[in-house]
Amino acid sequence: MIISININGISHDLEEGSTLSQALDILNINTINNPNSDVKDKLKFTDFVIALNQVFIPRSQYPQTRLHNNDTVELLSPMAGG
Amino acid sequence: MTQSETTDNLKLYDREFNSRLLVGTALYPSPLIMAQAIKASGSEMITLSLRRQDPENNQGQTIWQHIQQSDCSLLPNTAGCHSAQEAITLAQMSREMFNTDFIKLEVIGDDYNLQPDPFETVKAAEILIKKGFKVLPYCTDDLVLCQRLLDAGCQVLMPWGSPIGTGKGLMNPYNLQTIRDRFTATSLIIDAGIGKPSQAMAAMEMGFDGILLNTAIAKAHNPIQMAQAFAQAVNGGRQAYLAGLMESRQTASPSTPTLGTPFWQQQ
Numbered sequence: 001m002i003i004s005i006n007i008n009g010i011s012h013d014l015e016e017g018s019t020l021s022q023a024l025d026i027l028n029i030n031t032i033n034n035p036n037s038d039v040k041d042k043l044k045f046t047d048f049v050i051a052l053n054q055v056f057i058p059r060s061q062y063p064q065t066r067l068h069n070n071d072t073v074e075l076l077s078p079m080a081g082g
Numbered sequence: 083m084t085q086s087e088t089t090d091n092l093k094l095y096d097r098e099f100n101s102r103l104l105v106g107t108a109l110y111p112s113p114l115i116m117a118q119a120i121k122a123s124g125s126e127m128i129t130l131s132l133r134r135q136d137p138e139n140n141q142g143q144t145i146w147q148h149i150q151q152s153d154c155s156l157l158p159n160t161a162g163c164h165s166a167q168e169a170i171t172l173a174q175m176s177r178e179m180f181n182t183d184f185i186k187l188e189v190i191g192d193d194y195n196l197q198p199d200p201f202e203t204v205k206a207a208e209i210l211i212k213k214g215f216k217v218l219p220y221c222t223d224d225l226v227l228c229q230r231l232l233d234a235g236c237q238v239l240m241p242w243g244s245p246i247g248t249g250k251g252l253m254n255p256y257n258l259q260t261i262r263d264r265f266t267a268t269s270l271i272i273d274a275g276i277g278k279p280s281q282a283m284a285a286m287e288m289g290f291d292g293i294l295l296n297t298a299i300a301k302a303h304n305p306i307q308m309a310q311a312f313a314q315a316v317n318g319g320r321q322a323y324l325a326g327l328m329e330s331r332q333t334a335s336p337s338t339p340t341l342g343t344p345f346w347q348q349q
Contacts, residue, residue: 075134080131
């Protein structure tokens with residue numbers, strides 16, 4: 001079964017039971033599982049942090065965090081601020 | 083340099099800073115000018131944020147690289163949050179991203195003048211303090227709100243001078259002076275609304291412990307020169323406060339001695 005999740009406002013289809021790590025892999029974002037990935041120009045693991053349905057998810061929990069249909073993921077990176 | 087000058091540091095929780103000027107990293111003409119302005123300001127703590135990364139605009143990464151190369155401590159903010167829960171989540175994300183317990187707590191209650199929401203700010207502060215954060219709340223100049231934030235465990239308060247980005251300076255000196263006089267042991271930083279070095283200096287002369295600003299430097303014609311101007315103003319205001327200002331008087335009083343005035347007998 002396919003589930004739909006929203007990452008930074010964009011909808012993505014994933015296999016049901018996918019973890020946060022697997023979702024990031026599909027999006028070509030390095031995770032704790034593949035820090036030496038050879039895909040270029042993608043976000044490094046230490047360049048972003050995540051909230052799932054407005055709840056902070058520590059990096060250490062990405063592999064265990066399962067996604068569900070209509071989940072909302074915020075993937076944030078450093079930016080200027082006042 | 084005297085003993086008192088060497089130990090006159092800005093105290094923020096368990097940290098001490100030589101500079102009493104904190105600056106933001108937004109709105110500069112370029113990341114390079116930002117880095118040069120921060121250096122010119124002498125600031126040792128700078129604010130920054132977390133945002134969705136825009137694949138079309140990599141400036142966030144460039145700014146982050148410059149910030150990482152600086153020696154400044156980081157003060158991530160929760161700008162844009164409208165509820166305690168949003169601010170708490172963003173603070174937790176910031177702690178992991180920037181590896182610091184310091185957080186500039188900002189919960190907006192009105193989008194028109196960016197006035198902080200006092201109720202949600204206190205609620206968020208209570209929870210964040212319990213989670214081990216060192217909370218620097220952006221708040222209004224309301225005395226009771228400041229007391230509630232102290233009750234929540236905040237050791238630093240950051241009342242606004244005036245709304246963010248307005249440059250209107252110290253909108254309500256009476257309220258600010260009242261807060262200063264009532265919370266003598268608390269580090270108080272004026273955050274937001276400072277448009278000119280003279281306004282920053284006025285706040286420091288009142289006894290505020292520091293100034294946090296962004297737009298006035300970033301939007302100056304020459305941000306680097308303006309950063310230097312603010313650094314001098316903040317330092318000058320601090321020295322004046324420590325030196326002790328004279329009492330203002332309603333009537334004139336000659337500064338030159340009247341005894342021995344010449345031509346006295348000629349009238």
